[in-house]
Amino acid sequence: MERKTLDLWVGLFVVAGLAAVLVLAMKVGNLSTFNMSESYELKADFGNIGGLKARAPVKSAGVVVGRVTNISFDNASYRARVTMVVDKRYQFPKDTFAKILTAGLLGEQYIGLDPGGDEVNLKSGDNIAKTEPAMVLESLISKFMFDKAADGDAKK
Amino acid sequence: MLERAITGIRGTGHRVVNGVWRLGYASRFFLAVLLHSSMSFRRFHLTIKEIYFSGVLSLIIILVSGLFVGMVLGLQGYETLQKYGSESALGTLVALSLVRELGPVLAALLFASRAGSAITAEIGLMKATEQISAMEMMAVDPIARVVAPRFWAGVISMPLLAAMFSATGVFGGYLIGVVLIGVDEGQFWSQMQAAVDFRQDVMNGVIKSCVFGVAITAIALFEGYDAPPTAEGVSHATTRTVVTSALAVLALDFILTAFMFRGL
Numbered sequence: 001m002e003r004k005t006l007d008l009w010v011g012l013f014v015v016a017g018l019a020a021v022l023v024l025a026m027k028v029g030n031l032s033t034f035n036m037s038e039s040y041e042l043k044a045d046f047g048n049i050g051g052l053k054a055r056a057p058v059k060s061a062g063v064v065v066g067r068v069t070n071i072s073f074d075n076a077s078y079r080a081r082v083t084m085v086v087d088k089r090y091q092f093p094k095d096t097f098a099k100i101l102t103a104g105l106l107g108e109q110y111i112g113l114d115p116g117g118d119e120v121n122l123k124s125g126d127n128i129a130k131t132e133p134a135m136v137l138e139s140l141i142s143k144f145m146f147d148k149a150a151d152g153d154a155k156k
Numbered sequence: 157m158l159e160r161a162i163t164g165i166r167g168t169g170h171r172v173v174n175g176v177w178r179l180g181y182a183s184r185f186f187l188a189v190l191l192h193s194s195m196s197f198r199r200f201h202l203t204i205k206e207i208y209f210s211g212v213l214s215l216i217i218i219l220v221s222g223l224f225v226g227m228v229l230g231l232q233g234y235e236t237l238q239k240y241g242s243e244s245a246l247g248t249l250v251a252l253s254l255v256r257e258l259g260p261v262l263a264a265l266l267f268a269s270r271a272g273s274a275i276t277a278e279i280g281l282m283k284a285t286e287q288i289s290a291m292e293m294m295a296v297d298p299i300a301r302v303v304a305p306r307f308w309a310g311v312i313s314m315p316l317l318a319a320m321f322s323a324t325g326v327f328g329g330y331l332i333g334v335v336l337i338g339v340d341e342g343q344f345w346s347q348m349q350a351a352v353d354f355r356q357d358v359m360n361g362v363i364k365s366c367v368f369g370v371a372i373t374a375i376a377l378f379e380g381y382d383a384p385p386t387a388e389g390v391s392h393a394t395t396r397t398v399v400t401s402a403l404a405v406l407a408l409d410f411i412l413t414a415f416m417f418r419g420l
Contacts (some may be wrong), residue, residue: 001208002203008206011213017316020323021362027345028251028326029354055353 008013022040031043038088039066040124044111049080050134052109058084059101060113065090067068084111093125101135109134162343182378189377191306202305203312203314208304210271211313215320222321225258226250226328230338234337243339246347250329255352255361255419259322261409264368267314272376276397280381280390303381314369315362322361322368326347351366360416367408372401383417 049071065087074081086092095116102109113128119151122128196203233249279302280287291298326348333339352358376397385395 004206006205010207013207013215013313014316016215017319019315020319021358023323024255024319024326024358024361025354027360029352043335053354057350072301072342111406134394 001106039085040088041069041126042066042084042086042122042124042126043075044082044084044128044131045077045079046100046131046133047079048133048136049082050100050102050109052111052134052137053080056108056110058086058111058113060090060092060115067112082111091121094120094122095130096122096128097130097132098128099132102135141155161352171200173219178382180409181382182374185347185373185378185381189304189374190262192297193304193308195300196305196308197295202301206306206309207313210267211317214267214270214313214317216272218263219324220323221262221266222259222324223236223297223328225262225321226254226325226330227332229253229258230329230332230337231326234333234339243333244343244347245338246329246333246339247344248351250288250333250359251326251348251352254322254325255357257409257413260318260365260368260382261405263321264278264314264365264372264405267310268372268376269319269371269398270312271310272373272401273394275310275373275376275381276394277304279303279377280383280385280393283381283383284385284387284390286385287351288365301353303377310373310376311366311369315365317363318365318368330359355369360412364409364412364416367412368405371404371408375401377405 003135035113051114052068052071053057054068056068057064057069066084068082068084072081072083073079092113093116095118097116099112099114099115116130229250230246233246234243237243237245237249279288288298288302291301330344334341335342375405379393379397379400380390383389
């Protein structure tokens with residue numbers, strides 16, 4: 001085969017291969033939707049993180065603003081310490097409320113940030129003071145059952 | 157009785173020594189290929205010719221199998237997911253399984269049987285017809301002229317083929333899921349994009365396919381170069397290439413997966 005045709009085919013092949021990687025990055029992956037150029041780190045202590053995992057999204061008003069980077073257990077307070085990075089474009093007041101929420105009934109768990117009204121914003125490395133632990137199904141059911149039992153006792 | 161035991165032990169020892177010897181020979185061969193690869197970049201048209209043979213000509217089988225694997229994933233995934241009422245996660249299922257595992261592994265297995273066997277047969281026949289000795293006589297280094305360009309062509313083609321396999325597979329899943337069955341298009345793509353991470357999933361798939369490319373072409377070249385110069389020897393070497401590289405791909409895939417996706 002002639003050299004020019006060969007070069008053309010191989011060139012097409014390489015371009016198609018790189019285009020496939022680009023499609024995987026943009027259309028299949030989340031490179032286009034969530035691109036954190038600059039970010040800052042926040043910490044939060046939770047009584048129970050439920051099924052939260054590293055790389056889970058951090059959302060505020062439903063918009064993804066960051067990701068969970070690390071989860072560890074603090075042996076001094078016996079609480080879970082969650083480290084997350086938040087996009088620099090989004091700033092939150094000091095009295096922001098961090099909750100662990102679930103997407104749908106059985107969906108993945110994520111951190112929801114409810115901004116408060118403080119004038120001062122959270123800085124990199126700050127600790128979010130106000131947190132709400134994950135809702136654990138078992139404790140919810142047992143609470144419900146105890147309430148029912150208490151109701152039954154009261155009626156007697 | 158004792159004689160028999162000694163013969164048996166000697167046989168085992170012989171096999172172990174032979175195996176280790178072959179492994180060492182293969183490693184030295186691999187090292188020689190790496191050391192003599194400057195020519196395949198200085199005279200890049202040699203490599204381009206081999207990319208055409210092992211990459212471009214494998215395109216049809218890779219694209220068609222990718223499309224069908226994606227379509228089957230779409231059908232089977234829908235069957236299971238709809239039992240739990242979560243058909244909208246179909247995109248996630250198709251994309252994650254293709255990008256992480258099926259894309260690199262199946263493309264590598266197809267590449268081993270389509271291109272790896274051809275490489276072994278070609279080099280084995282070159283050796284059998286004494287073309288390699290003729291090159292040595294003309295002071296042309298056969299490793300630099302024949303082996304190294306094929307090696308680099310395989311290493312370059314493999315990740316590109318795997319990426320195309322995954323992309324067509326996702327398209328096949330889309331065809332079945334969204335166009336045929338009628339899963340919501342927005343949910344299909346948005347759930348997929350929420351679950352697939354570029355660095356964690358896509359790039360790890362690309363790294364996997366690069367490793368597979370190195371393994372398959374190294375095995376194919378070594379088997380061809382090491383084949384006895386007879387018709388039977390070449391045929392055995394070709395078979396061994398396909399079997400060994402398939403096993404190597406599966407074993408490497410397990411090791412890489414254990415390192416990449418542990419703790420997720």
